[in-house]
Amino acid sequence: MAEVKQFSTFYLDKLLFGVEVGKVQEVIRYQDMTRVPLASAVVTGLINLRGQIVTALDLRRRLELSERAAERLPMNVVVRNGEEAVSLLVDEIGDVLEVEDETFEAPPETLQGVARELIRGAYKLKDRLLLVLDTEKTVNVGV
């Protein structure tokens, strides 16, 4: 009996990542951000989400990937952790994918650094890997 899970997916530096669909509040296009001086580099700024002020985290920086090209405007994946919403900035939005448990594998021992903490594992899709992010850990940077 295969268990099926749904993931909201997105692209970062050509890699495909996913977070549990239940954690995602919404996905919206690029929003103007107000930068926050003195905050960690991962915090790109604050966005106005229908009257709510939401902190936006740059996922590339969070995962220590290369910087996004200046002309590329990121998309917002707003996740909800408890009562607080946080927006994750990603390159492009992917589809909502259904995956089967049996295709899941834990991350390899060779995975180093911050990625090891934040990536729970991968689902082997037909032609690529879906890397699963630990939403809570990802959002709790420096807190």
Next chain:
Amino acid sequence: MDDLVKEFLVESYENLDRMDRDFVELEKNPSTETLGSIFRAVHTIKGTCGFLGFNKLESVAHAGESLMSLLRDGALKVNQPITDALLAMVDAVREMLASIESTESEGERDDSALIARLGALQRVEAAPAASATSAAPDSQPADTDTDLANLSLEELDRLMEARARTPADPAGESRLGEILVQRGQTTMKQVDQALEEQDKGDPRRVGEILVQQGAAKPADVVEALQSQGEGRAVSDSTVRVDVGLLDKLMNLVGELVLSRNQIMQYAVSQEDATFAATSQHLNLVTGELQEGVMKTRMQPIGNVWNKFPRIVRDLAAACGKQIRVEMEGAETELDRTIIEAIKDPLTHVVRNSVDHGIENPETRTAAGKPAEGRLLLRAFHEGGQVNIEITDDGGGVNADKVREKAVQKGLINADQAARMSERELVNLIFLPGFSTAEKVSNISGRGVGMDVVKTNIEKIGGSVDVQSKVGQGTTLKVKIPLTLAIIPALMVTTGGDRYAIPQVSLLELVRLEGQQAKKGIEMVHGAPVYRLRGNLLPIVYLNGVLALNDRGQSSGGAAKNQAKHAGMSLDFESARYKHLLWKARLRAFLDGREALSEAQAVDHTQCDLGRWLYGTGLKEYEHVPAIHELERAHAELHSVIQQIVKLKHGGEKQAAEQAMAQVEPLSQRIIDLITEVEQKAIEAGVTNIVVLQADDRQFGLVVDGINDSKDIVVKPLGKHLKGITAFSGATILGDGKVALILDVIGISQSANVVSESREKTIATAAASSQEANGERESLLVCRFGADGRVGVPLSLVARLEQFQVSAVERSGEQEVVQYRNEIMPLVRLSRVLGENGAGAENKDILDVVVYREHGKSVGLVVEQIADIVEERITVKAERHGGHLLGTAVVQGKVTDILDVRSAIDSVNPDYLAQAEAA
């Protein structure tokens, strides 16, 4: 949980709180009124819990009620064992209520001991019960209000007359009866009978009839009437509302304010008259709605304080101390959330005072203090904040002990400790892990209290400070902002972004233009300050605090950036200097004294000046013609220099020298142009200073621009940003963008404005700059008489001039001279000081010290100038009169210091005064 039970709990908690207060009051001041209030509270609880089936609760309450009944009737006198037992009952009831709240049952408990205790107390001192038949109840406990002891029926009648609201209101009457029945002071049957009597035409009132029939006691009736009066006033005009609902309303109003702001912003650009009118109306209504809703959340701080008398009483008794609690300003209102947040901290402070602050009676009397200690609670509104002070007259906090303990615990090092002032030392008690209590009691002393107090208060945006005098007492001062949600704020711009500054911290705005902008901010001991009406105001650069560099990205090194932004974007001085340095180097190279490679002779775009020009300079100053010429000349210079280097390396010395000849005029021109651009930069420069108040200190915040002021809704920052001290929240502006709200206290702390040592530095600098004391002063020393010396302070002086005697003319009686398009009066020092300097009149040339104030000049003619010195002057022996400020030792000799203003006034009293008034 059942709604009924919920309501029962809420009401009962209230009743218990009231009982606590009443009991403490009772011990000090027994009165029938208080007894009655307590009795009613117990009775109500007993009645309801019986109805709801809480039997254990009912039995305990019943035991209490019986005891209360005896007290109220005067059969028993109030004493400590009784009060203790009754308070124990209150506690037991509280416990059971808590149990009901969480488990819906009273829990497994056995209160038979308590019940027995209450019962035993009833039998002691059973005085003859007041007979219900006599008109005047006898043997009342000493009570001070409405002397119920000896009322005759006529007097009772008058009382009732006076107190009844609507005399002939039957509804009012039966309520009286109802009240009496409710309280078990009479029966329904009796009341019905009385009413029947009335219907039959009996003109008397219900209360009267009942008393006469012996169906109720006069005391009861009077009380019932009293509560009737009160009850109607209070209960009809208040409504119970669920707190969650109020919070929801508050949020909605907050959103409404945001929308209103957006509409108002949009309305400005609209021509439609109807829209304008409607949006204006919306504006007004929203404003009032906001005010109204905020009021609903306000509660008097007395609600928190009311628990304290009981707590203090119990604690004091446990410690063997006598303490009385005084309250001032209990009606001061605070937002509900604030009250919730400060409840525990305040309680802790109070317990601290009782446990450690106030000494026991022996120690106190030995020290000459009254045996009873005093705990004063004060609350008042001031400057947009609520101030709460808790003062005790105990032993105070010993600064030395604090220092020892702090160093011992490794919280600070010995160095720091030695440099701290007393006030700073005392405030060390807020450090985590601190406690100087010798004994750790279960009340306090575990060292976890005061830092938690401070954290909790700062969490809601408040501040806490402690002041103490050893042997006299301690005061804890708490300041909290009035409301959290919607505040008026000033919008400012820095580094391209907008920030909000809460208006409550704003004192004034200062705008410096042109020359003032450059010179206005002076450096005192390396710290920038501005002279605001004579006082030195520490200056903080916002872009420094936020560590924004030119490109507008955050980086480290706030202090570094601060200094950088103190000047213009190009350091002109440095540019000129570097240029001259290069010229000298080039010369040395040609002379063979120095080496210079071709690579070192960089392109005109690569040197510092070049980079600035092609970076921001040309853009910033494109309207200044000088900059374009500068660019051309600069480019040319570089190419010539490259040529020179090449030629020299190629061995063509003569050609190199020829080229060098071109350099000189070019270089001169470039220096001039740099100065010209600098001048323009100065003139265009504007500095905006926002004068803010943080705690007790003021400082000026330099920002790029000042926008408008508006009401903003404060939204909390997410967890990633909560720790940043510079910001206290965020808001959404009218155009939908997010703006950060500055935390004034946080900024002042990070810029180190609020430290006392720095304050002292500035204070001394201010003091010395205002008087000729302690700092190096320029002094003109004149001889007069045989060996007299007078010093004229030159700091007050504009210039030293010389005039031909023939240039001196007369205007009326006053000697004057024409000076810079003015007619300047002259004052002869020798005459002022009452001496005629020998030979002074024979000179052709007069030495004149020109003194300038309020746009007018006055010339002080001095004779026999001995010297001009620059020394540290300490004026001793302040002498008034004789136009002298005092005496000082200058160059080892005694010298009088002239009071210039006074000297001038003596000759021409109105001249300067007029100028001042102008």
